[in-house]
Amino acid sequence: MIHLTTPITEEKIRALKVGDAVEISGILFTGRDVVHKFLHEGGVLPAEVNLRDGIIYHCGPVVMKDDAGQWKVTAAGPTTSIREEPYQSQIINDFGLRGVIGKGGMGDRTLEACKKSGCVYLHAIGGAAQVLAECITEVKSVHFLTEFGSPEAIWELRVKNFPAVVTMDSHGQSLHRDVFATSSAELAKYL
Amino acid sequence: MIALCNSLVELVRRSSAELPDDVHQAVLQSLQNEKKGTIAEAALQIIDRNIALAKKKSQPICQDTGSIIFYVECPVNFDQPAFVQAACMAVREATKKGFLRQNSVDSLTGINDGTTVGLGSPSIHFHQHQQENIEVRLILKGGGCENVGAQYSLPNEKLKANRDLDGCRKVILDAVLQAQGKGCGPGILGVCIGGDRASGYEFSKQQFLRNMQDRNPIAELDQLEQDIVATANRLGIGPMGFGGNTTLLGAKICAANRLPASFFVSISYMCWAYRRQGVTLDQKGQIETWLY
Numbered sequence: 001m002i003h004l005t006t007p008i009t010e011e012k013i014r015a016l017k018v019g020d021a022v023e024i025s026g027i028l029f030t031g032r033d034v035v036h037k038f039l040h041e042g043g044v045l046p047a048e049v050n051l052r053d054g055i056i057y058h059c060g061p062v063v064m065k066d067d068a069g070q071w072k073v074t075a076a077g078p079t080t081s082i083r084e085e086p087y088q089s090q091i092i093n094d095f096g097l098r099g100v101i102g103k104g105g106m107g108d109r110t111l112e113a114c115k116k117s118g119c120v121y122l123h124a125i126g127g128a129a130q131v132l133a134e135c136i137t138e139v140k141s142v143h144f145l146t147e148f149g150s151p152e153a154i155w156e157l158r159v160k161n162f163p164a165v166v167t168m169d170s171h172g173q174s175l176h177r178d179v180f181a182t183s184s185a186e187l188a189k190y191l
Numbered sequence: 192m193i194a195l196c197n198s199l200v201e202l203v204r205r206s207s208a209e210l211p212d213d214v215h216q217a218v219l220q221s222l223q224n225e226k227k228g229t230i231a232e233a234a235l236q237i238i239d240r241n242i243a244l245a246k247k248k249s250q251p252i253c254q255d256t257g258s259i260i261f262y263v264e265c266p267v268n269f270d271q272p273a274f275v276q277a278a279c280m281a282v283r284e285a286t287k288k289g290f291l292r293q294n295s296v297d298s299l300t301g302i303n304d305g306t307t308v309g310l311g312s313p314s315i316h317f318h319q320h321q322q323e324n325i326e327v328r329l330i331l332k333g334g335g336c337e338n339v340g341a342q343y344s345l346p347n348e349k350l351k352a353n354r355d356l357d358g359c360r361k362v363i364l365d366a367v368l369q370a371q372g373k374g375c376g377p378g379i380l381g382v383c384i385g386g387d388r389a390s391g392y393e394f395s396k397q398q399f400l401r402n403m404q405d406r407n408p409i410a411e412l413d414q415l416e417q418d419i420v421a422t423a424n425r426l427g428i429g430p431m432g433f434g435g436n437t438t439l440l441g442a443k444i445c446a447a448n449r450l451p452a453s454f455f456v457s458i459s460y461m462c463w464a465y466r467r468q469g470v471t472l473d474q475k476g477q478i479e480t481w482l483y
């Protein structure tokens with residue numbers, strides 16, 4: 001098991017390879033469809049949202065306020081990443097992201113940006129909302145809550161030992177591309 | 192009304208937090224079938240832990256609590272508008288309690304008012320029967336798996352799929368191939384052969400009301416179901432598309448009549464977080480028994 005702590009150095013990211021299991025500690029910023037389109041169109045982030053050397057998490061969590069008025073994440077698995085393919089490469093390059101967490105993998109443009117900027121795609125287990133919520137120790141802040149709505153807002157989360165698998169690395173390798181190729185070839189045999 | 196609303200909140204809670212036994216059994220079986228020490232096995236272990244944790248904490252199995260689809264079997268004199276009202280109240284309440292995510296967005300303005308209630312949410316299908324009992328089934332179907340649903344119009348030249356069962360088989364397996372990784376596999380297919388563009392998808396979703404372990408009473412369809420699962424599991428797509436032995440947990444297929452000019456195959460994909468429950472209600476709206 002490889003441990004990653006944010007902020008993450010390029011060196012650490014370049015050492016990762018497809019198939020590596022990692023555990024992440026530190027800060028994750030959630031960002032999904034609305035956030036990606038917003039940034040792509042030149043939207044400006046508040047100063048507290050510092051993505052450099054950091055990780056964006058494709059996730060629309062369930063977040064409740066407890067009796068003391070504190071936010072608490074009660075369910076937080078990944079959402080399908082491929083929808084962000086039109087925007088992701090630009091955001092990796094412009095903001096200096098080191099990691100993108102999601103599910104289902106992404107396409108060639110994102111893979112290229114990972115190679116160029118030193119970033120990896122980290123696959124979390126889709127649907128594992130409770131196991132992953134347990135790794136969230138604190139909601140540090142939330143941005144665009146009213147404008148984007150709760151699932152689409154930017155939640156700044158402190159996490160401990162958040163499990164994921166590297167499925168696209170910074171050397172041009174993609175597990176998704178490989179599995180698609182082998183499964184297509186396999187299917188051809190049974191048709 | 193209050194009793195009915197409370198019952199529906201409980202139905203939503205249990206659907207969202209507890210995977211039905213038949214589905215859980217299928218997940219456990221798939222865990223057995225994966226090679227030890229692989230990331231596929233690790234993924235299923237996390238899934239199994241997640242199922243237990245959600246039940247224990249009475250919190251959503253998955254944060255995407257999905258489209259809320261009620262199927263109501265009711266007597267002829269049943270008050271449908273009252274049920275609709277109670278269901279909407281129950282959805283608001285379940286959202287406040289965190290059993291549902293604030294999950295309904297105005298498609299024009301992009302506004303999420305936080306209630307999860309709006310045109311189409313929840314969706315409620317009534318079916319009257321000549322009996323006195325009331326049965327309410329609920330499916331919560333996530334967006335990730337809904338997005339990988341597919342509808343094919345046969346013949347399909349690219350896939351060499353003609354208007355016969357072999358053609359159906361080809362397009363269903365193509366849908367499995369295309370869905371890989373995206374819909375939180377291992378998945379379950381609901382398929383309708385025939386119908387029109389709307390009814391085809393509708394019937395395909397109703398297949399998710401069936402028990403995982405049941406067998407199709409129509410021999411050709413039963414054979415097709417078994418074949419689709421066995422073949423899909425030979426493709427090496429695996430849980431989450433990580434590679435591995437379990438790509439599908441099941442396939443449920445029905446056939447509906449079609450127009451001579453049309454031949455649709457409609458495929459709905461359900462993720463492993465297959466949330467479905469059902470209850471019978473008494474005249475006051477109180478829960479009598481659980482159906483799954």
Ligand code: SF4
Nearest residue numbers: 127253333335375462
């Ligand atoms: S596809 Fe299913 S398990 Fe995956 S995120 Fe959506 S609802 Fe959850």
